[in-house]
Amino acid sequence: MPHKFFSPNFIKLLAALVVCLALVFLNPRGFFEPVRGILLGAASPFQKTFYFVSERTGNIFSLLFSISNLKEENERLIQENGSLSSQLAELSSEKKENEDLRKQLQLLPQKNFQLEAATVIAEDARGMGSWIMIDKGHASGVEVNMPVIVYDGILVGRISEVYANSAKITLLTDSSSSINVTDLATGAKGILIGEYSLGITLDMVEQTEVLNEGDDIVTSGLGGTTPKGFLIGKVAQVKSSSDKLFQQASVIPKVKYVDLNTVFVVKGSL
Amino acid sequence: MYQKILTFGLIYLAAVASESLFPALFFGHVAPDMVLILVIIWSSRKSFESFWLWAIGAGLILDAVTLERIGISAISFLLISFAINFLSKRFFIGQRSRAFFWVAMLVAGGTMLNYLLGIGLSAAVGNLTLRAFDARILIFKIINNLLVLAVIYWPVVSSRQIFPALEPRLVAR
Numbered sequence: 001m002p003h004k005f006f007s008p009n010f011i012k013l014l015a016a017l018v019v020c021l022a023l024v025f026l027n028p029r030g031f032f033e034p035v036r037g038i039l040l041g042a043a044s045p046f047q048k049t050f051y052f053v054s055e056r057t058g059n060i061f062s063l064l065f066s067i068s069n070l071k072e073e074n075e076r077l078i079q080e081n082g083s084l085s086s087q088l089a090e091l092s093s094e095k096k097e098n099e100d101l102r103k104q105l106q107l108l109p110q111k112n113f114q115l116e117a118a119t120v121i122a123e124d125a126r127g128m129g130s131w132i133m134i135d136k137g138h139a140s141g142v143e144v145n146m147p148v149i150v151y152d153g154i155l156v157g158r159i160s161e162v163y164a165n166s167a168k169i170t171l172l173t174d175s176s177s178s179i180n181v182t183d184l185a186t187g188a189k190g191i192l193i194g195e196y197s198l199g200i201t202l203d204m205v206e207q208t209e210v211l212n213e214g215d216d217i218v219t220s221g222l223g224g225t226t227p228k229g230f231l232i233g234k235v236a237q238v239k240s241s242s243d244k245l246f247q248q249a250s251v252i253p254k255v256k257y258v259d260l261n262t263v264f265v266v267k268g269s270l
Numbered sequence: 271m272y273q274k275i276l277t278f279g280l281i282y283l284a285a286v287a288s289e290s291l292f293p294a295l296f297f298g299h300v301a302p303d304m305v306l307i308l309v310i311i312w313s314s315r316k317s318f319e320s321f322w323l324w325a326i327g328a329g330l331i332l333d334a335v336t337l338e339r340i341g342i343s344a345i346s347f348l349l350i351s352f353a354i355n356f357l358s359k360r361f362f363i364g365q366r367s368r369a370f371f372w373v374a375m376l377v378a379g380g381t382m383l384n385y386l387l388g389i390g391l392s393a394a395v396g397n398l399t400l401r402a403f404d405a406r407i408l409i410f411k412i413i414n415n416l417l418v419l420a421v422i423y424w425p426v427v428s429s430r431q432i433f434p435a436l437e438p439r440l441v442a443r
Contacts, residue, residue: 008319009318009319009322009352009355012318012319012322013318013322013348013349013352016322016326016348017345017348017349020326020329020341020344020345020348021341021345022341023340023341023344024339024340024341024342024345024391024394024395025394025395027339027340027395032334032340035334036334036335036337036340039282039331039334039335040334040335043282043286043335046283046286046287046290047286047289047290048290050286050287050290050291051290051291051294053291054290054291054292054293054294054295055294057294057295058294058295061295121290122286122289122290123289123290123293123299124289124293125288125289125292125293125300125301125303125336126300126301126388126407127293127298127299127300127301127404127407127410127411128402128404128407129299131337133289133337161337168337175398175399175401175402176397195401196401196402196404258293258294258299
């Protein structure tokens with residue numbers, strides 16, 4: 001008897017694939033969100049415990065692996081300490097000047113914003129550094145599109161999904177992240193775009209603008225979604241776009257997103 | 271019923287652990303695909319008709335907990351489960367003495383297929399671009415998955431008391 005090509009298993013496979021593809025591409029809005037909310041709600045205590053344990057254990061592993069580098073690191077730090085001591089005296093006089101500049105350039109004054117502290121409880125398991133999850137949600141007044149910062153007003157991302165007691169933060173390294181920014185030193189304006197594990201890129205900067213390596217990049221406030229003056233990182237390398245119409249620059253974030261433990265959701269102005 | 275709930279709980283905890291527990295513990299902050307490994311182990315030992323619904327369910331749970339588009343992991347696990355069952359019937363019947371080696375090969379291949387399908391489907395719906403493909407991440411995933419397989423393989427295959435939900439029913443003749 002000839003073997004049937006369309007065996008019962010194959011027919012089951014095809015039928016299941018059709019249903020799953022319909023789920024993926026049609027994605028009935030809000031249909032699965034209640035179920036997801038229940039599963040995430042039940043997972044929340046496990047997530048907090050797991051993340052706390054993993055961070056502590058990860059730190060121990062890092063320490064063990066770095067023991068061989070400690071002597072070299074120690075010698076380097078002693079040298080650096082000496083030069084820093086001499087700089088300290090100069091910096092004290094520049095402190096006043098810095099405060100005046102912040103007022104002029106309208107950098108973020110922390111005390112003018114309502115902040116909600118949150119703990120990171122999960123991260124992108126694919127290793128692309130696209131998102132993290134925090135332990136605050138609707139119950140704490142967190143809403144979609146709210147910016148998220150760490151200490152000193154450093155922007156790390158924005159809220160993209162919110163559940164009862166948790167929320168997803170899309171980091172600046174995600175490809176869907178797009179923020180209007182400006183070069184703090186030269187005033188050059190552009191758009192910051194995520195490039196997954198390759199970091200973040202400053203794009204669409206006009207050729208007439210000036211970009212220098214080492215310049216600080218801050219949010220420009222254009223578009224109205226993110227307040228002006230949040231620090232993001234430093235310019236690492238400047239180049240032209242493939243069509244030579246604009247300048248581009250790779251930007252090194254001020255903080256390592258994989259090491260985040262506590263973040264602050266900017267809920268609004270005071 | 272009790273065993274089914276236990277199996278569901280194991281899949282659920284594995285999904286939660288994949289984003290909360292594992293990233294900081296493994297190479298490159300790349301979490302191993304614990305749920306995928308369980309699906310592969312079970313698929314290599316069970317018939318497709320007894321396991322296909324569990325493969326879909328495991329994928330849906332993983333997508334819900336890891337904030338992915340619902341259905342992407344289900345498609346991946348379904349295809350992988352079917353392929354493994356096909357290969358097991360035709361090539362591995364006489365290889366029981368080296369079962370772990372063959373399962374390790376399946377985990378390596380399944381990891382690649384799952385990673386590529388995940389990126390491809392996510393790109394198709396606009397959640398990602400194909401530039402998200404990173405060979406370094408794929409290599410880390412294969413290494414981390416094999417490490418986890420080495421730890422959990424024997425406890426999982428010998429835990430008939432815990433997972434008889436996935437054992438084919440014995441029919442008295």
